[in-house]
Amino acid sequence: MSTRAPSLIAPAGTDPAPALTRATQPRYRASNAAVPYAFLAPAILLFVAFLAAPIFYSLYLSFRAAKVKGLGLGSGSRTEQWVGMENYVRSVADPEFLASVGRVALYGLIVVPTMLGLALLFALLLDSGRTRVGGFSRTAIFLPYAVPAVVASLLWGFLYLPRVSPVVDVLGLVGVSAPNVMSSQLIMFAVANIAVWGGTGFNMIVLYTALKSIPSDIYEAARLDGASDVQIALRIKIPIVVPSMIMTFVFSLIATLQVFAEPMTLRPLSNTISTTWTPLMKVYRDAFVRNDVYSAAATSVLIALATFVLSFGFLKLVGSRAFNQEK
Amino acid sequence: MRSKTAAKALATVAAAMLLATGCSGSSTEASGSGGSDEPVKLTYWTWTPNMDQVVAKWNEQNPDVQVTVNKQDGGDAAVTKLLTAIKAGSGAPDIMQAEYQAVPTLVAADALADISEELDGDVADKFPESAWEAVTLGSDAVYGVPQDSGPMMFFYRADLFEQYGIEVPTTWDEYAEAARKIKAADPSKFLGTFSAADPGWFTGLSQQVGASWWGVDGDTWQVDVDSEATKKVASYWGGLVEEGVIDNTPMYTPEWNAALNDGTQVAWLGAVWGPGVLEGNAESTKGKWKVAPLPNWDAATPANGNWGGSATSVTSQSKHPEAATEFITWLNTDPEAVKLLAGTANVYPAATDARANALTEPPAFFADQPDFYDIAAEAAEAANPFTYGPNVNVAYSAYKDAFGKAAEAKSAAEFPKAVEAVQETTVEDMQNSGFNVEG
Incomplete structure (x- = not known):
């Protein structure tokens, strides 16, 4: 010392x-x-x-x-x-597996744009500074995210089933016969709806936080130049939060590939969701219903690879655009 | 210098790992300790309600063999858990409730112990042959002691039958007529539903016609899902569903519960354990239900099938197979235990004589029908033999998918096709696993 x-x-x-x-x-x-x-x-x-x-x-x-x-x-x-x-060959050759991949693709096409579109819309509205009860609205929109997917699916399941649904009752009172959303034509939307309901709040918060970090002098400058609120949103806010939108997109993409809890919980309520409705449900069925962990492992590896390729491929594609601005 | 650092890092990791394994090592030792003066401790996985109260009686009388009940979620969940524990090499209980259809699967996974050595010779005589065959799989080995059986029965709303002027159907033709009559009287009501979610229900109905989905011939498995008998049942239900006189939604859903409560479902093809289900799901209808034998294909030769039923088995990981065998024999054959099983745990015991003495009162939900258990006993007597195979799980999940599609399509032509799909999936799975199989 x-x-x-x-x-x-x-x-x-x-x-x-x-x-x-x-x-x-x-x-x-x-x-x-x-x-x-x-x-x-x-x-x-x-x-x-x-x-x-x-x-x-x-x-x-x-x-x-x-x-x-x-x-x-x-x-x-x-x-x-x-x-x-052998396990991989059987997995890829299984028509049920291919069908489940197709289903998830369709599901993603419905969920991701709807969810992110709503999230962006809500974030912009909350950020416009014209809402009276901003704090309450923010919490209300975010709250469904705090509800576990299984609970959310049960709640929606009760609303979907014609005989127990208060929605169907109310529609019946005004003389409208509600379509059965658990039928094979509409089940995809029924499942997607739960995901959108549960996921919009989280994405909204991410985008809203990004909007809040934009310095207000930019808006002032825009207003001096005569830009309207809509123009500010389209030309300033959205371009600045693009990196956050890309991040939420990647998260949503991964969540889509991993969709499991919602269809799994709704499955026993109807005839329309098969045990291999999504790829992860096939993994679950193989491992825990058929006691074949080997096939389940092979399918899991395929799903992991697909997730990896899709998310990193997408990031690479938009990488320069997304992250150069942050540097 | 560098190698020294690496060695140190390695030592740190190794020490931490030792610490971790040390912990787990000591815990297995603790649970495995069973000194000569300490009581033998057995764990028992079951999903039967109130089983702990039955076991308490045993613990009271047998201070040297103490059984702990570990409550499970249900049959399928318990099988999954047990198979995982068997695969892991530890964590299985000593005693396990196993549904009859799960026994071959568990035996094939080497999860159940053969207790033919430990078991008294006269135990077999206390059970009907169909139940005993379910635990021996037709071999010399014994993989458990039968606990309960589930002969199928026809539950109906007596008040609504009277209101619509319908006789209780004794044949399936009459059942179809009754279904049409109810539909004509009130289009919102159904005599029953075809449940694509309950393969056990459908196998019970096929068993009535004489179907047995599996069989053993020498060292070869026979798969006979697509027999004429099963197709006959499938076509019958397909016709009713297409006609629209029978509902096509699954049982055990909130919707089904509501339908039982408000009388939309006027009757139910259930099994002897049905009163518990009705009490739990449709308590408001108490006193309005009655029970009758299952409708028959040929009234002259009554036959029946089972929906459910289980055995109590000793697992292959148990260190005390003798004590465990002693306990399961007591549980399922001792008159006092069987009385508790029937009265407290609400099971329909498989042991024939002990059951007759135990079940003198009808279940509370059917208090007005003193002959409830007479009808049940006749139904149990009339049950056809049925052999389960080593991949019931595969066949059952194939059933849910294939019949779910058929029921949703409401097309009679799809139902026999669904039977073929189940057959195909089942055989293919067995071939992939390497079983000797024909079908």
Whole structure:
């Protein structure tokens, strides 16, 4: 301690620092070098145990299968073995899987534009400064996001079922016969509606926060130039929040590929949602209904790859536009 | 220098891992400890309500074998959990409630212990043959003791039947006539619904005609989902659904509950455990229901099927198969235990004689019908044999998809096609797994 203190205030010209460093370095390095690793260890451990290991285990499982001999009863009749790409081939060749991919694509086409469009509209309205009860509206729009998807699906399920739905009752009173939204023609919209209801609030908050961070002198300048509110929204606000919109789009894209809770909860209520309605539902069915974790692992890997390619592909496509502005 | 650092980092990681494994190691030791003077501790997975009260009786009488009930969500959920525990190598209970249709699946996964060595020889005689076959799968091994059976019965709203002047149907032709009559009297009402969500219900109805979806021939499985018997049942229901006289929405939905309550569903093809369902879902209709035998295809030769029913099994991970076998034998055959099962846990015991002594009063929801359990006993007697296979789960989920589509389309032609789809999926799955299979 006593040797180091003076060195800190030593005049620059004498330069005793190198000598000091050299003298103390070996002792320091031995204990210091491990410090970052010690700090990293918990994160690395958790990462390895709960992310990397499961991923590699899934990959491993996806190339294996349980095979039985004869009747397959009793102990020892079931063995696990390598099957190469068999699980993947079966997964891709399954018409139900392809149908579920098509369904999710359609679902995404309905949900993402509707949800992000509404979120942007609400954010712009709240930011226009002309709302009287802005705080309340913001909370009201955000609130559905706080409702778990399963609960939301149950709530909507009750509203959809003709015999228990108060909506159908009210419509009936005014002489309108409500269509059965759980029928095969409308079920897609019924599921999409729950996602839009639940997701708009979150995206609205993200965009609203981005709008709030725009310096108000830009608006003043625009107004001096004679821009109307609509023009300010279209020409200033929207271009500035484009990076946030891209982020919400990627989140929504991933959520779309992973749609599960809503159709799973609605499924027992009607005949129209099959057990493989979305790709993740097929994974669930294979793993927990058919007890075939190997096929489930293969399909999971395919979904993960698709998610990866789509989200990073999209980010790469718009990357320069999205993030250059932030630099 | 660098290698030293790496070694240190490695040591840190290793130490942390040791710490983690050390914890888990000590916990397994604690649960596995069973000294000679300490009581044997058994865990029991079941979803039957009030089972803990039945088990309390055993614990009171057997201080050296203490059973803890672990409540499960239901049959399918418990099977999934058990199979996961078996795969993981630990975490399974000693004793497990297993629905009859799940027994082959569990045996194929090596989840259930063969207790033929531990079991007394006279236990088999206490059960009807169909129930005993469900736990032996026709082999010399014994994979559990039957607990309850679910002979199907016809529940109907006596007040509405009277109002519309309808006789209780004894044949399926009469059932179809009654359905048309009700529809004509009040277009909003249905005599019943075809439920694409309940494969157990449909197999029960097929069993009545003599279908058995699986079978064993030597060392080969036979899959016979698409038999004439099953197709006959499917076509019958397809016709009624297309005609619009039978509803096509699934059972056990909020909508179905509402329909039972407000009389939209005038009757229900249920099973002996039906009173509990009606009481839970349509309490306001108490006193208005009556029960009758299931309608028959041929009134001269009454037959029946089962919907539900389960056995109590010892798992392959149990360290105390003898004590566990002793407990499950007591639970399902001891007169006192069977009385508790019937009275407190509301199950319809499978043990024939013990059941007759236990069930003297009709269930509370059918207090006005003193012959409730006589009808049930006849129904149980008339049940046709039915063999389940090792991939009932696959067939059942295929049923939900195929019949869901057919019921939604309301097309009679789609129903037999759905039967074929189930057959195809079931056989394909067994071939993929490597079973010897014909079908």
